[in-house]
Amino acid sequence: MGYCITAPPPLLARDAGILYTFAMKANYLMPTRILMGENCLRDQRAFLAPLGKKACIITGKNSARACGAYDDAVKALEANGQGFYVYDQVMSNPTDSCVYEAGAAAKREGCDFILAIGGGSPMDAAKAAAVLAVNDLSKEELFELAFTTALPIAAVPTTAGTGSETTPYSILVDTTGADGKSPRQGGPVKRSLGGPLLFPRFAFLDARYTRRLNRDTTVHTAIDALSHAVESALTPRASRLSDVLARESAVMIRDCFAALLDFPADPAEFPLEIREKLLLAASMAGMAIAQTGTTVVHSMGYHFTLDWGTDHGRANGLLMGPFLSWCEEKEREAAAAGTALAPRIPGLRAALGLDLEEFRGILEKLLGKREKAGEAELAAWGAAKMKNAANTYIQPTQEEIDRIFREAVG
Ligand code: NAP
């Protein structure tokens, strides 16, 4: 029997707290070994040994060194007798040219595997570089997934948000905007490539590396993880397998709200156990979206990042409240009209232990003053095609997308 979101789910409907699921099919892959704990890079370095003689360490410009992860990685490699080359030029929202440069460096230096250290940006860049190091591909071939090999990847997240360490996705900025479909022709677009080869073989989760994250990056990346958990449950591909991860991740992040709202002046004083919880929750939400993908919220948020430079997680957060209220409204309309649409918002509310208004109130406090868009921006975004609209359990019309944008930043 096929997966069905419209049939009434008599067995599961009474499970208050389950976000939603009525899955009869499963296709679950998560090949990443997660090694978590203080000093896991040092203590579990033996896992890196079979990956090859030489690593290409891929990082951003500063934070990997400043947070201690780089030193730990180098010590682990040296203790294993492995060599390394360092590419440390990854910027936030990595570009096509950056990943070509990193891939060429890994090839030129004869690296056998990639060791990504950083937030989502270095990890995503590293995944594309892993492909380009062993494949001679045009940009279109890269995005069309015209490859069957990639160097193995190990990932060390230093933010707690994207979950890229447990996903098979690499999100890149195509600076030419030449995806052939985008309304942003000529301007940069965010594009993703995804496939099993992009799953890191290993994810080393050591919360100490996130200790220096300031308030805004901590909050914004936490909101990114939360939006992965929430969005995963609101995709047509959600299943009990993904929901269990999404739900637990959402609950863990909810449990961190109070601490996030009370962020200390010195980031080092933010409790390490909360950072640890956020790091694991982010990886779990990554495991959920690895199965389901994200919704229209992510596609919409890319416009804020591209046009305003808004942090990725913040962009999702700005849209989350209006989007969830719209979902609830559609569910009410469907119920009133007797349409067969299994509601998911009640399960989400139950999982979070918050009603939508309370949840939106907390998000508002975390986000602070909202950005405001001009009419020209709103009109352009409202008319733009959103790639992940089709991956949303209720597909929004263009008018509804426009409305959500206007409520978020109008
Ligand atoms: P990021 O762009 O990787 O990093 C943001 C900033 O935080 C950078 O300035 C970085 O500095 C700094 N930073 C990183 N770790 C730090 C630490 N431990 N201490 C202090 N500063 C630190 O941000 P992100 O939110 O983690 O990643 C966003 C990217 O991930 C976006 O491109 C988004 O599209 C993508 N994403 C991917 C997935 C996926 O499944 N693959 C999912 C969601 C989002 P440095 O530049 O010096 O490193």
Ligand code: FE
């Ligand atoms: Fe995200």
